[in-house]
């Protein structure tokens with residue numbers, strides 16, 4: 001039987017089952033999964049990887065602290081500063097979680113709060129405060145779409161957030177809490193308004209350590225040579241996670257911020273003494289990598305990341321991650337393009353693209369597309 005005939009006969013079979021009224025009711029669920037599982041029967045549509053389809057190259061600086069994000073309270077003259085920065089490669093994923101933990105540090109009677117930064121962390125923090133009835137003024141030098149948050153891929157998985165041998169006591173507890181709170185809150189935002197949706201994702205090579213706990217990546221499966229859709233990668237893990245579309249998502253957060261009554265001031269702070277002049281007694285510091293200069297946190301360094309973006313392909317509804325010997329490769333489909341990653345260069349402050357890396361990324365993904373079972 002040819003592949004097309006196989007697919008046709010599968011569809012007919014499912015139709016017959018549906019007509020007989022047994023598909024969703026009495027047919028065993030494992031058999032239903034096998035029948036509808038595109039991996040076993042149809043293969044995955046390949047990404048069309050070529051230089052001609054490349055629509056942009058982007059570079060961003062992940063705000064990374066080997067000891068993990070900073071969620072601490074600092075007294076600065078008459079002000080209380082609550083830090084919420086340094087989320088590395090997982091800032092989108094952790095945003096609602098660390099925002100919740102950060103605002104829990106504010107004393108109840110405080111009404112006027114300043115938030116610094118309008119990336120995903122600042123906006124999430126400001127929105128939660130507004131929902132608590134606080135009066136919030138957000139100060140920032142840049143707004144979406146000109147933040148690092150807009151550069152993110154942004155797949156829900158808080159990766160590259162800390163170095164295991166450099167974290168302090170209690171950090172993992174905070175990290176796991178933040179991951180869980182955040183993932184749960186993102187679930188409520190699934191849909192077009194926020195550009196958030198579930199995506200089936202393959203981890204080629206297997207043995208991945210899923211940050212925050214495997215329960216945050218539902219429908220986990222270990223695939224083998226017969227079930228993996230990738231010819232060259234018989235050992236593959238399959239999960240579901242959330243995909244966030246930064247251009248849609250950050251705009252929606254900004255809209256929510258205004259609708260909830262937030263006030264915005266465009267302003268860059270060059271030194272902390274300027275903060276002591278603000279009207280608000282409590283200041284939430286969500287300046288990301290900006291804290292390196294503003295607060296002199298020299299443990300905060302960039303991990304430079306580069307992405308190649310191809311023309312969108314509607315039929316691609318899966319993602320994958322592959323730590324190849326030549327470097328990391330990951331693919332996520334979004335409305336604004338097929339996101340191909342990526343690079344991770346510690347302490348590189350440059351925002352210029354590296355053409356050799358773009359070539360590596362395109363070649364690597366082309367090979368994966370060619371190796372799909374059809």
Ligand SMILES: Cc1cc2nc3c(=O)[nH]c(=O)nc-3n(C[C@H](O)[C@H](O)[C@H](O)COP(=O)(O)OP(=O)(O)OC[C@H]3O[C@@H](n4cnc5c(N)ncnc54)[C@H](O)[C@@H]3O)c2cc1C
Nearest residue numbers: 060091092093117118119121142149153155269288290305
């Ligand atoms: C290539 C790449 C891929 C990524 N992929 C993912 C992913 O798949 N999933 C994921 O969860 N994360 C991902 N990330 C990481 C994520 O983008 C960051 O962790 C996150 O954006 C950090 O958010 P932030 O709000 O702290 O910082 P930013 O988005 O940088 O926002 C900081 C804000 O503070 C303001 N600011 C800074 N300094 C000052 C100052 N002195 N005065 C006034 N305002 C100031 C800035 O203007 C800005 O508005 C990726 C990052 C990169 C680069």
